[in-house]
Amino acid sequence: MHEDDSPDPFGYKSHRTAVCEACGKRLPTESDPAIVWGHSLDGQGYSAYCEPCAGKLPVKVVARVVPGPDPALRRPAPRPPTPRSPAPRAPGPPLPAPPSPQKSPAPSQPSAVAHVSITDAVADRIRGTLYGQAIGDALGLGTEFLSKSDVAAYYPNGLSDYEQIVGDEFRSRWYRGDWTDDTDQMLCILDSLLEHRGVVPADIAERFFTWACDDGLGMGFTFEAVVYAPEFLSDPHAAARRLWELGGRRSAANGAVMRTSVLGVWDLGDPEKVRRNAESVSRITHFDPRCVASCVAASLAIAALVGGATVESAIGAAAESAESYQAGLGDWLAAAGTRSLEELDLDEGLNPGESDTIGYTLKALGAGFWALSQAASFAEGVVRVVNEGGDGDTNAAVAGALLGARDGFSAIPGRWVSGLVYEGDLRERVERLLSVL
Numbered sequence: 447m448h449e450d451d452s453p454d455p456f457g458y459k460s461h462r463t464a465v466c467e468a469c470g471k472r473l474p475t476e477s478d479p480a481i482v483w484g485h486s487l488d489g490q491g492y493s494a495y496c497e498p499c500a501g502k503l504p505v506k507v508v509a510r511v512v513p514g515p516d517p518a519l520r521r522p523a524p525r526p527p528t529p530r531s532p533a534p535r536a537p538g539p540p541l542p543a544p545p546s547p548q549k550s551p552a553p554s555q556p557s558a559v560a561h562v563s564i565t566d567a568v569a570d571r572i573r574g575t576l577y578g579q580a581i582g583d584a585l586g587l588g589t590e591f592l593s594k595s596d597v598a599a600y601y602p603n604g605l606s607d608y609e610q611i612v613g614d615e616f617r618s619r620w621y622r623g624d625w626t627d628d629t630d631q632m633l634c635i636l637d638s639l640l641e642h643r644g645v646v647p648a649d650i651a652e653r654f655f656t657w658a659c660d661d662g663l664g665m666g667f668t669f670e671a672v673v674y675a676p677e678f679l680s681d682p683h684a685a686a687r688r689l690w691e692l693g694g695r696r697s698a699a700n701g702a703v704m705r706t707s708v709l710g711v712w713d714l715g716d717p718e719k720v721r722r723n724a725e726s727v728s729r730i731t732h733f734d735p736r737c738v739a740s741c742v743a744a745s746l747a748i749a750a751l752v753g754g755a756t757v758e759s760a761i762g763a764a765a766e767s768a769e770s771y772q773a774g775l776g777d778w779l780a781a782a783g784t785r786s787l788e789e790l791d792l793d794e795g796l797n798p799g800e801s802d803t804i805g806y807t808l809k810a811l812g813a814g815f816w817a818l819s820q821a822a823s824f825a826e827g828v829v830r831v832v833n834e835g836g837d838g839d840t841n842a843a844v845a846g847a848l849l850g851a852r853d854g855f856s857a858i859p860g861r862w863v864s865g866l867v868y869e870g871d872l873r874e875r876v877e878r879l880l881s882v883l
């Protein structure tokens with residue numbers, strides 16, 4: 447384990463990197479300084495594991511003191527792991543066939559309905575936002591934690607369809623066409639909005655906790671550390687703040703911006719409410735101002751686009767608000783139209799000699815605003831981001847949501863919609879959302 451100092455314009459000065467003792471690989475994204483490796487948090491301990499090999503690091507065992515569902519009931523892997531081998535470089539066997547389409551029980555029917563008429567074009571962009579997030583997430587799984595050169599080895603002709611996704615040890619925990627934690631958590635927020643008709647942080651926290659215990663597949667280190675903190679269910683913002691401060695206020699992982707899209711389509715027409723909602727939901731698990739700024743910027747841009755604003759205007763609104771959380775971020779976002787995708791270096795940390803920064807929130811935000819500014823189509827933007835590697839699912843989830851808000855559901859290739867394993871589940875939620883807006 448080592449740390450390095452590689453300052454960036456936003457104060458991301460240090461990122462702790464750990465090597466999994468089970469497989470020897472560097473731990474991927476979100477190796478979070480909020481987690482004091484090998485030490486206990488408030489006497490509870492923390493168990494970290496390497497996602498590629500699922501090997502347990504020899505650190506403290508988690509003592510879950512918060513009552514709730516049994517953590518042992520996490521969703522099992524869809525099939526037993528294959529024997530451990532050196533870092534995979536070749537396509538593996540096919541992934542298993544999809545199960546029945548119901549991913550989780552449908553949320554209960556809301557008690558009251560407040561109808562606001564929306565045009566067909568607005569509805570198309572709302573659908574585009576949420577499907578865009580899910581599709582980016584599901585396609586991006588194919589390159590998650592791969593360097594760009596690994597992506598080229600896995601997918602010599604590029605990755606553009608779920609069926610191509612290599613069934614290596616990491617990816618075989620999902621089905622082809624399945625989304626990951628990014629969209630699972632977005633749906634926790636959506637279900638809470640449908641139930642309460644507004645942002646209720648304690649309820650969203652409870653849904654995050656239940657999901658972490660029942661499923662939790664792919665969740666990041668920051669999320670896991672905060673969700674199992676003793677005060678999380680009673681005061682999630684306090685839990686997130688405490689762990690962020692405990693980690694030296696350095697952690698700025700992408701685990702909040704990846705799920706924020708739905709907050710851009712709620713309270714449409716009221717940017718100040720959108721800003722407050724995004725801020726509040728970010729701070730349930732991610733307290734760093736760069737995380738909050740990322741959520742606010744992405745949500746405000748989506749809200750503007752869904753409402754019919756131009757890309758230039760949407761970026762302007764996002765940049766102005768982001769600047770109030772993080773000096774310099776406004777100009778950085780405003781320059782999204784001139785920055786190259788290579789300049790964002792989305793796979794930074796996965797090549798020899800690089801510090802581990804692929805899980806940094808501004809990587810995902812940068813990928814999203816690059817796509818919004820420069821991609822000619824939804825498909826082009828998502829495919830380009832996916833094939834950069836790094837935290838592919840999260841980068842593409844953010845890009846997909848922004849592109850979907852820009853271009854609408856009708857611009858998304860049908861094969862990506864029908865190929866989602868849980869498309870019916872998503873459609874039911876999205877249509878219920880549209881019925882209450």
Ligand SMILES: [Mg+2]
Pocket residue numbers: 626627628664839840
């Ligand atoms: Mg994910």
